[in-house]
Every structure is written in C-alpha cells, then in structure tokens.
Amino acid sequence: MTGFLRRVLSPYRGLLILVILLQLGQSFLTMYLPTINSRVIDYGVANADAAYIMHQGILMLGIAFIQFLLSTLAGIFGAKVALMTGRDLREQVYEKLMHFSRRMIGSMGAPTLITRATNDVQQVTQFITFLFTAIIAAPMMFIGGLVLALSQSVKLSVVLLVTIPLLLGVSVVFLKLILPYYREQQTKIDEMNTVLRDQISGIRVVKAFTKEQGEKERFERINGDLSRINTSIGKITGLMQPIFTLTMSFANISLIWLGGRMAGNGQVQIGQVIGFVTYISFILTATLMASMIFIMLPRAEVSVTRIEEILNSESEIQDREDAFLPEQFRGEICFEHVTYSYAPDNEQVEPVLKDISFCAQPGKTTAIIGSTGCGKTTLLDMIPRLADVTEGTVFVDGMDVRKLLRHELDQAIGMVPQKAFLFSGTLEDNLRDGKPDATQEELWEALSIAQAKEFVEKNERGLKMKVSEGGTNFSGGQRQRLAIARAIVRRPSIYLFDDSFSALDYRTDQELRRALKPVTQNAAVIIVAQRISTIKDADQILVMNQGRIEAVGTHEELMQSSRTYQ
Numbered sequence: 001m002t003g004f005l006r007r008v009l010s011p012y013r014g015l016l017i018l019v020i021l022l023q024l025g026q027s028f029l030t031m032y033l034p035t036i037n038s039r040v041i042d043y044g045v046a047n048a049d050a051a052y053i054m055h056q057g058i059l060m061l062g063i064a065f066i067q068f069l070l071s072t073l074a075g076i077f078g079a080k081v082a083l084m085t086g087r088d089l090r091e092q093v094y095e096k097l098m099h100f101s102r103r104m105i106g107s108m109g110a111p112t113l114i115t116r117a118t119n120d121v122q123q124v125t126q127f128i129t130f131l132f133t134a135i136i137a138a139p140m141m142f143i144g145g146l147v148l149a150l151s152q153s154v155k156l157s158v159v160l161l162v163t164i165p166l167l168l169g170v171s172v173v174f175l176k177l178i179l180p181y182y183r184e185q186q187t188k189i190d191e192m193n194t195v196l197r198d199q200i201s202g203i204r205v206v207k208a209f210t211k212e213q214g215e216k217e218r219f220e221r222i223n224g225d226l227s228r229i230n231t232s233i234g235k236i237t238g239l240m241q242p243i244f245t246l247t248m249s250f251a252n253i254s255l256i257w258l259g260g261r262m263a264g265n266g267q268v269q270i271g272q273v274i275g276f277v278t279y280i281s282f283i284l285t286a287t288l289m290a291s292m293i294f295i296m297l298p299r300a301e302v303s304v305t306r307i308e309e310i311l312n313s314e315s316e317i318q319d320r321e322d323a324f325l326p327e328q329f330r331g332e333i334c335f336e337h338v339t340y341s342y343a344p345d346n347e348q349v350e351p352v353l354k355d356i357s358f359c360a361q362p363g364k365t366t367a368i369i370g371s372t373g374c375g376k377t378t379l380l381d382m383i384p385r386l387a388d389v390t391e392g393t394v395f396v397d398g399m400d401v402r403k404l405l406r407h408e409l410d411q412a413i414g415m416v417p418q419k420a421f422l423f424s425g426t427l428e429d430n431l432r433d434g435k436p437d438a439t440q441e442e443l444w445e446a447l448s449i450a451q452a453k454e455f456v457e458k459n460e461r462g463l464k465m466k467v468s469e470g471g472t473n474f475s476g477g478q479r480q481r482l483a484i485a486r487a488i489v490r491r492p493s494i495y496l497f498d499d500s501f502s503a504l505d506y507r508t509d510q511e512l513r514r515a516l517k518p519v520t521q522n523a524a525v526i527i528v529a530q531r532i533s534t535i536k537d538a539d540q541i542l543v544m545n546q547g548r549i550e551a552v553g554t555h556e557e558l559m560q561s562s563r564t565y566q
Contacts, residue, residue, distance in 0.1 A: 001297075004304050005128070008089060012081045019081065019132050022074035027140040029067040031148055034278035036060050041274060078132030086125030092311060093117045099315045102386050103342060108310075111193035116310055119189060120303035127300035130292070138289040145282035159258070160283065163251040167287045170243055178236045179298040181229055186302050188226040195222050201470075248284045255280055317385050323405050329412035330397050331362040331493035331524035333383060338392035340378060351390065352378050354547045358540075362493070365525040367535035369565070370544030376528045377418055379544075380496050383526075384413050396494070414487030416500040418528075420479040422471030427456065428463040430471075430482065434489035442489060449515045450485035451508050452478065476503035484512070488519060495525045501534050509534055541565070 009016060040056045043049065097105075097113060105113065146160070199206060199215050206215050259273035338356040343349040352375045360366040368376050381387045382394045385401055394401045401409060414434065422430050431443050438446075443463060447453040455478060459465045471479045480503045487495065501509045513534070516525075529535045536555040543551040543558060543565050551562040558565040 001301050001304055004308060008085050009081065009128075011088070012084065015077055015081050016132075019074055019078045020136060022070050022077065023137045024140055026067050026070035026074060027137050027144060029063050029070070031141065031144045031279070031282060033060060033063060033067075034274075034282075035148065036063075037278070038274055074137075075133045078136075079129050081132055082125050082129035085128055086121055089121045089124065089307065090117060093121065093307060096310050096313065099318070100313070101315055101317045101388075102381065104313065104315060109190075109194065111197055112190040112306075113310070115186070115190050115193055116303075116306050120186070120306050123300050123303040124307065127296050130296055138286040140286075141282050141289075142286035145279045145286065149276055149279035149283065159251050159254050159280065163247060163284065164287060166247055167244060167284070170240070170247070174236060174240050175298065178233060179301075181233050181236070182299040183302050185226070185229045185233065185299070186306065188222065188229060191222050192226055195219055244288050248281070248288070251280060251284060252277060317388050317406075319406055320403060323403055325405050325408045326397060326399060329493040331412070331522075332395075332397050333360040333494065333524055333526070334358070334395040334398075335379075335382070336393045336395065338379075338382060338389050338394060340375075340382065340387065341390045344390045350547075352547055353382075356392070356549055358542060358549060358552065360524045360526055361539075362524050363522055364539040365520075365527065365537070367527045367529060367538035367541045368544060369529055369532075369535060369541060370550075374544045375547045376544055377498055380415075380498050380526065380528060383494065383496060384410055384415060411490075412492050413494045413496060414490045414492035415496040416480075416483045416487050416498060418498040418500075420471065420476075420483035420500070420503075422467050422474070422479060422482060424469040425467055426463070427465050427467055427482070430467055431463070431486050431489050434486040435491075438489050443485075446485040446488040447482075449488050449512070449519060450481045451504075451512045451515070452481040452485050477505070477508070480504060481508075481512070488516075491519070493523050495520055495523055497525070497527045497529075499528050499530060501527075502530060506533060513537070 036056055036059060040053055043052060094117060097117070149160070195218060199219065206212060255273075255277050259276065262273070335356045335358050338353055339351050340353040341349055341351040356379060358366070368379065370376055378387065382389055383396070383401065385406055388402060396404065396409065396412075423433070428443065431446065432438055434446075435442070440463070444453060447456055456462060456465065467473065471482065474482065480500055484497070484500055501512070504512065509531075510533075527535055527538065532555075535541055539554070540552060541555060541558055542549050543562050545564055550564055551558055553561065
C-alpha cells in the first residue's frame with residue numbers, strides 16, 4: 001500500500017509539500033489557542049484585567065481566522081491531489097485494458113474490470129482525500145498536544161497512559177474484524193455487476209423463456225449476500241464510534257476530577273486544568289482521526305490490490321522493440337503452419353487451430369466456411385493480432401505481423417466482427433471510428449455501398465441520429481450494415497468480414513456484395529460465412545473442420561471434391 005501511494009503521488013510532490021506545510025501551520029495555531037485561553041483565565045479573569053482580556057481575545061480571533069484560512073487551503077489542495085490521482089489511476093487502468101488481449105479480458109471478466117476501473121479507483125481516491133484533509137494533521141496534533149499537555153502538568157498526564165493504549169487496542173481489534181468483510185464486499189459487487197449486466201443485456205431472452213422469477217431469485221440471492229456483508233460492516237463501524245466516544249468522555253471526566261483536586265490543593269491553576277483538558281481532547285481527537293484510517297484502510301487496501309492486479313498485468317500481445325512500419329500495405333495475407341491454443345501451457349487442452357496454411361491475395365476474395373466452433377473467428381483474430389499464434393507465422397505483405405507496429409497494422413484493416421457492435425452517441429460518430437477525418441460525402445457513400453443509406457435518410461436527423469449502447473435501437477440487419485459501412489469508410493488494404501452478412505436477406509446480401517466489389521478490387525477480402533450463397537462467388541473457399549483446413553477450392557471445385565462442403 002505504501003509503495004503504491006508513493007508511486008501514484010510522486011507527480012504531485014510540490015502540492016503534497018504545500019499541503020503538509022499548511023496542515024502544520026493550522027495545527028500549530030489550533031494548539032496555541034488553548035494556551036492563550038488558559039492565560040486569559042489565570043491572569044485576565046483572576047485579576048479582573050479587562051484590557052488584558054480584550055487584547056488576548058483579539059489575538060485569538062486573528063489566530064482563529066488564519067487557522068481557518070490555512071485549514072481551508074489544505075483541504076482544497078489535499079482534495080485536488082486526491083482527485084488528480086484518481087484521474088491518473090483511471091487513465092492508467094483504461095490504457096492497460098485497451099492493450100489486454102481477448103483471452104485476458106475473458107479470464108478476468110468484463111464486470112470486474114469495470115468495477116476495478118470505477119468503484120475501486122473511487123475507494124482509493126476517497127482514502128487519499130481523507131489522508132490529506134485529516135490524517136496528516138493527526139500526528140502533528142498528537143505530538144504537539146502531548147508536548148503542550150506535559151508542559152501544563154506532568155501529573156495529569158497519567159490519564160493518557162490508560163486512554164491512548166486503550167484506543168489503539170480497540171482500533172487493532174476492529175481492523176481484524178472488518179478487513180475480511182471488505183474483501184468479500186468487493187467480490188460481491190463484482191458478482192452483482194455480472195448479474196445486472198446479464199439480465200439487462202439479455203432481457204429479451206429472459207422474457208422469451210419466462211425466466212423472470214428465476215432471474216429475480218438470482219438477483220435477490222446476490223443482493224441479500226451483499227446486504228448481509230454491508231450490515232456486518234455497518235454494525236462494526238457503528239460500534240466503533242460509541243466506544244471511542246465513551247473512552248474520550250471517560251478521559252475528560254477523569255481529568256476534571258483529578259484536576260479539580262489538584263487545583264484545590266494549589267498544585268495547578270484553574271487555567272492550566274482547562275488548557276490541559278483541551279490539549280487532551282486534541283490528543284484523543286488525533287487518536288480518533290488516526291483510528292478512522294482503520295475503517296478506510298482495509299477497503300482501500302483491497303481496492304489497491306485489485307487495481308495493481310490490472311496495472312501489473314502484461315499483455316502477451318505487445319509491439320516488439322524491433323517493430324517497424326512498412327511504407328505501404330498491399331494486403332497480401334499468408335498463414336504458414338499456424339496453430340493456436342487458448343491454454344498453450346496445458347497439453348491436455350486441444351488447440352483451436354491446427355497447422356493452418358493458406359494465402360489471401362489483394363484483389364481476391366477468400367471465404368471461410370465450416371461448422372460452429374471450428375475456429376473461423378479465431379483464425380481472423382490472428383491477422384489484427386487480437387490473439388497471437390501459438391506456433392507458426394502470420395504474414396502480411398511477407399512480414400511477420402508480430403514485427404509490425406500494431407497501431408499501423410490496425411489502420412490497414414477494416415474488420416466487421418461477428419457481433420455488430422455500435423457505440424452510444426450519433427451515427428456519424430460511429431462511422432468516423434473508421435476514419436476520423438472522413439467527409440460527409442465519404443460517409444454517405446459508405447452507407448450507400450452497405451445498403452444502409454435508405455433507412456438513414458428516412459430518419460429526420462440523418463447522420464446525427466442517436467445510437468443507443470450497442471446499437472440496440474437498430475435491427476440486427478441494420479446494425480450489420482452500419483458496421484460494414486464503418487469498415488468501408490476506412491478504405492483499408494484488408495477487409496475481414498466475420499459472419500457479417502448473416503442477418504441480411506438474400507437480396508440485400510447480393511446487392512451489398514455487388515456494390516462492394518469495386519471498392520475492394522485492390523484489397524484482400526476474407527469472409528467468414530455460414531451461407532453458401534454469400535461465398536459461392538469467392539476466388540477461393542476454405543472448408544474448415546475441427547480446427548483444420550479440410551479442403552480449398554472454388555465453389556464448383558468443392559461441390560465435386562468435398563463431402564463436407566456438399
């Protein structure tokens with residue numbers, strides 16, 4: 001935890017030093033006020049010296065105002081450091097997630113990654129805010145209050161020998177009790193996000209299969225577990241405050257009783273007793289503030305562990321040191337004895353792809369067909385390096401894709417994934433994901449080629465029409481056509497269509513492929529499909545079966561030679 005805080009706060013050393021100085025100044029002035037107050041009682045009130053009381057009162061007002069100003073500035077700058085640190089953490093987590101491979105995202109799960117980037121970062125931000133607005137002042141007040149209290153009376157300090165160890169002991173006990181609950185709480189929040197995401201995204205399936213009651217029970221079970229944990233945390237933290245308050249009250253009563261007896265015997269003055277009581281309250285308040293860290297620290301520590309798990313993860317797909325950028329991509333793709341396994345270190349897990357070899361030439365269309373689960377999508381993922389080969393090599397223009405700069409390789413590829421996903425915003429924003437500087441004419445041309453122009457023109461907002469998250473306000477066929485248009489806008493050297501025509505009717509499918517031909521005449525096109533009608537005009541068709549290429553040829557050749565294709 002200490003190393004993590006040192007690392008994330010290091011960019012703001014200047015502000016941190018300023019916050020510490022401000023806290024030191026306001027703590028010193030806060031502790032100096034009771035000294036003036038005790039002098040007013042012992043000298044001003046005891047001697048009925050109105051002028052002395054007035055002079056000291058004005059001094060106290062001035063000190064109080066400066067103390068208020070320093071405290072306010074310390075709070076503002078401390079909160080600023082915390083919020084900027086939270087911003088940096090979110091950016092770091094986001095940047096890391098953007099470089100995660102599909103396998104890494106799948107192994108952790110999207111709900112927990114979202115929770116870590118939001119809720120966990122928020123917990124750390126709150127802890128840092130509390131640290132710099134309250135905790136920094138605590139040791140200053142404790143040490144200063146202890147020194148000044150001893151200067152008032154050493155004999156009265158015996159109360160501290162009982163009170164402070166008692167508060168520290170209670171804090172340690174509460175820490176041990178509450179830490180397991182905070183760890184379990186973050187896990188349950190992940191599970192809650194998973195359930196909610198499933199139910200909201202799959203609401204149509206839930207209703208279609210009348211699973212409302214089952215999903216309700218599933219939610220109530222997770223919600224009940226989270227409620228139980230939160231209740232336990234609430235009980236522990238709720239009990240902590242009264243115990244601290246009772247201890248502090250006991251200390252004050254003991255001081256007043258002991259101080260009254262000593263004042264009656266002439267061992268101390270009344271002003272000293274009052275000043276000592278004030279300083280003791282500072283010491284106990286500082287101890288209480290420090291003990292509050294035992295409430296916030298466990299949850300922050302759990303969150304830091306979860307954040308560091310992401311930040312310390314290294315994606316297996318990274319640019320090499322010798323990575324380079326070719327002058328221009330032609331679009332030739334070759335697979336040479338490619339094998340891929342989701343668990344390469346486990347020999348018992350069968351590879352998804354086995355000894356794949358073929359070439360896709362610019363200006364030619366290569367189609368891939370095969371049964372569900374035979375590795376067609378995984379094969380496409382090898383080209384833009386969404387996954388790296390376990391064995392063999394994937395070449396683009398004769399160059400190993402692992403030696404190319406990923407960003408530049410991505411720019412040469414227009415990919416339409418199996419699930420046509422659109423981002424929330426406007427239609428124009430989604431199309432410009434393919435080419436940010438595209439003109440209006442280019443956008444409309446891409447829509448026309450993708451057979452989407454007609455329904456976009458019918459909307460009064462046109463390219464400014466709203467797109468809901470995932471594009472759920474469009475039909476499946478419309479989403480596919482818009483995703484295809486997004487790829488066309490880029491005018492890449494390589495087009496990858498992963499079952500991107502499945503939701504289109506035969507007529508639209510045929511018209512779209514006919515309009516696509518002039519655009520892709522100099523590019524390599526690879527189409528994964530389930531319908532023979534979509535791929536029968538391809539220059540070559542790969543028939544896949546159980547992770548292998550079983551046959552290669554044109555439609556006519558395969559109709560004669562491949563039993564699987566038939």
